[in-house]
Amino acid sequence: MGLFSTMNDTTPRTMTLAGLQFLQALASKRQSGCYLEVGPLFGSSTNAIDAGRSSTSVEIHTIDTFEAAPWVRQRLGLDLSREAFDRYTKKIKNLHVHQGFAPDIVTDSWSEDIGFYFDDATHGDPGWTNNYNFFSRFFTKDAIICGDDFAGGWPDIVQNVYRITEAAGLKLFVIGRVWAFTAENDHRISDAIHDAFPKLKAFDLEVQHKDQTRRNIAASWSWGLHKPEAIKETVLHAPNGFEIEVDMERQDGTRDRVNWGKEPWRPLGAKSLEFTLPEDYAIQFCVKSSEGKTQNTKDLRSGAQLELQPGDEITSLRLSHL
Numbered sequence: 001m002g003l004f005s006t007m008n009d010t011t012p013r014t015m016t017l018a019g020l021q022f023l024q025a026l027a028s029k030r031q032s033g034c035y036l037e038v039g040p041l042f043g044s045s046t047n048a049i050d051a052g053r054s055s056t057s058v059e060i061h062t063i064d065t066f067e068a069a070p071w072v073r074q075r076l077g078l079d080l081s082r083e084a085f086d087r088y089t090k091k092i093k094n095l096h097v098h099q100g101f102a103p104d105i106v107t108d109s110w111s112e113d114i115g116f117y118f119d120d121a122t123h124g125d126p127g128w129t130n131n132y133n134f135f136s137r138f139f140t141k142d143a144i145i146c147g148d149d150f151a152g153g154w155p156d157i158v159q160n161v162y163r164i165t166e167a168a169g170l171k172l173f174v175i176g177r178v179w180a181f182t183a184e185n186d187h188r189i190s191d192a193i194h195d196a197f198p199k200l201k202a203f204d205l206e207v208q209h210k211d212q213t214r215r216n217i218a219a220s221w222s223w224g225l226h227k228p229e230a231i232k233e234t235v236l237h238a239p240n241g242f243e244i245e246v247d248m249e250r251q252d253g254t255r256d257r258v259n260w261g262k263e264p265w266r267p268l269g270a271k272s273l274e275f276t277l278p279e280d281y282a283i284q285f286c287v288k289s290s291e292g293k294t295q296n297t298k299d300l301r302s303g304a305q306l307e308l309q310p311g312d313e314i315t316s317l318r319l320s321h322l
């Protein structure tokens, strides 16, 4: 496996580079069954799965209509077609392409155990759930289930993924917009995150919402992403000497300077935030507006400022290494 060859892949793509790196690392953690991808477009995500696959003898199945759509030409400058997909994925061995609408195109024929499911096809319901309900019957016990676009603009994905993971008591990981969970050995997902983002391996974030405090890997979004619940307090667990200084002005005009990493930071009521942090590191937030809409900020490097409106609340955060 050429780890992080996604960086050099020139296939037109809609996923972020961080999302593709995570997908590749996740693919290396499959333990049983085949790979199934729904919605490869030109094959950027298929190439990432292939790059992570530990053995080319394990089959990759992929399903797409390969129909040209105006948004694809507008965004990527070329039309989708089966020929274009074949061109960008010609090096992938043991790839089974199902051309048609999922899940209908395979409902009468599918029989494979699925150990790795990646969904980047229909982003709303009923399509998303139709795919999940059909294919989940074939998931192996330790299947890694993942997909793209866990984002405020795709509320069905956010709600469905929370509903499924919360009902089963499973831990949810989100990097970029790629979400992932598994019912067995979820340390494989933490390991994938560490493989993909080794510079953040020694960092954890602890966040408190209402009465519950949760701790997770700092590279993955903390609990609360696109939830309507504000972070009351957060603690950064970082290697000795790593500090983030937060200069905070509150909506009521009071100011605070917090050496986050040495002391907890309470972001409630913030109006203006400025961060000082080591070079190449950045911090990102999910902010809920007073109307209840959530949106992620960009990666904020040292010196960056974040302005918040009255009623805005930070619901989740993560660290990145750029």
Ligand SMILES: C[S@@+](CC[C@H](N)C(=O)[O-])C[C@H]1O[C@@H](n2cnc3c(N)ncnc32)[C@H](O)[C@@H]1O
Pocket (backbone or CB within 6 Å): 012, 013, 014, 015, 038, 039, 040, 041, 042, 043, 044, 045, 046, 063, 064, 065, 066, 067, 080, 100, 101, 102, 103, 120, 121, 122, 127
């Ligand atoms: C957002 S794009 C996928 C991007 C791709 N994963 C990448 O890495 O660039 C969505 C793709 O899903 C396909 N699609 C959407 N719904 C589908 C369905 N129900 N069955 C098959 N393909 C579908 C579209 O044709 C399109 O190619």
